Amino acid sequence: MNTAITNSDPQPMIRVNAVSKSFGSNQVLRDISFDVNEGEVVVLIGPSGSGKSTLLRCINFLEEFQSGQILVDGEAVGYSQTGPGGRGRQTESSIAHLRTKAGMVFQNYNLFPHKTAIENVMMGPILVNKESKAAARAHAVELLEKVGLGDRANHFPSQLSGGQQQRVAIARALAMRPKVMLFDEVTSALDPELVDEVLKTLRDLSKEGMTMIIVTHEMQFAKDVADRLLFFYQGAIIEDGPPADVFANPKTDRFRAFVKRFQGAPLN
Ligand SMILES: Nc1ncnc2c1ncn2[C@@H]1O[C@H](COP(=O)(O)OP(=O)(O)OP(=O)(O)O)[C@@H](O)[C@H]1O
Ligand SMILES: [Mg+2]
Secondary structure, eight states: OOOOOOTTSOOOSEEEEEEEEEETTEEEEEEEEEEEOTTOEEEEEOOTTSSHHHHHHHHTTSSOOSEEEEEETTEESSEESSSTTSOEEOOHHHHHHHHHHEEEEOSSOOOOTTSOHHHHHHHHHHHTSOOOHHHHHHHHHHHHHHTTOGGGTTOOGGGSOHHHHHHHHHHHHHTTOOSEEEEESTTTTSOHHHHHHHHHHHHHHHHTTOEEEEEOOOHHHHHHHOSEEEEEETTEEEEEEOHHHHHHSOSOHHHHHHHHHHHOSOOO
16 A cells, blocks of 8 residues: 555644653653544543543643644644754744644533633633624524533533533534544543433534544444544554454454453453
8 A cells, every 4th residue: 555645645634743742751652643634533542641631732732742743734733843953832822823723622621610601602712713792602602502502501500510511611612613623531520321412412523524532431432433543552552543443453452451441341
């Protein structure tokens, strides 16, 4: 197979190229490379401490990284590749602009408690994207409907369930009109009966063609929705492929052991 990059290849929506990152002497990402094409859903799984959150945080430049490059929608993340020395930190306005391209949702949704659901969704577009209040409101109504919360627009976070709050957080991230979405264990803090409603929102986004990287321990979801599964172990990717292939023919015992611990069942 010819894997050379030619001009006819589409530009990946996310390119992670030889990224390494350490916290002091603790190297947590080891030469990580992968591309995510437009509309693709990549699921990251791996043991605690393997570097999944750190990688997502690097893609949004919430963390600095010492070597390698990350491109989102063709734009370098965090560091300019030109100039003296070849690697300078970008200006804060470039970094802020990049963050509007990659929406991120965490385990703890951190909505503003004294703002209603719709106000939470409208704030970023008004303050950062300088949208008019009317335009931001119209978009927020649309997004709350999309996540199944059209009738909860004027509720405060304390009046919503954890699953509903997490869906508001997803709508809030979508309101910035991101090109990609990054999800870090968005169902981990939820009561089991609330997990499915949030996963449904992610499935719907995937059907609409949103490019996503999702860190999750939900194996069935990974099998159903991911185009590609990456298994992290000690800061390196040790399995990479369509989930059906990786689950059916894992290359490593690490992956077998990990899956067994999570579902206590055969791999396929
Ligand atoms: N701010 C930080 N300062 C120092 N070390 C950190 C920091 N954040 C993460 N680490 C270390 O980096 C490593 C990877 O952490 P990371 O949070 O990326 O793992 P993870 O795969 O997301 O784990 P989990 O499944 O528990 O969320 C761990 O050894 C962690 O202790
Ligand atoms: Mg994590």
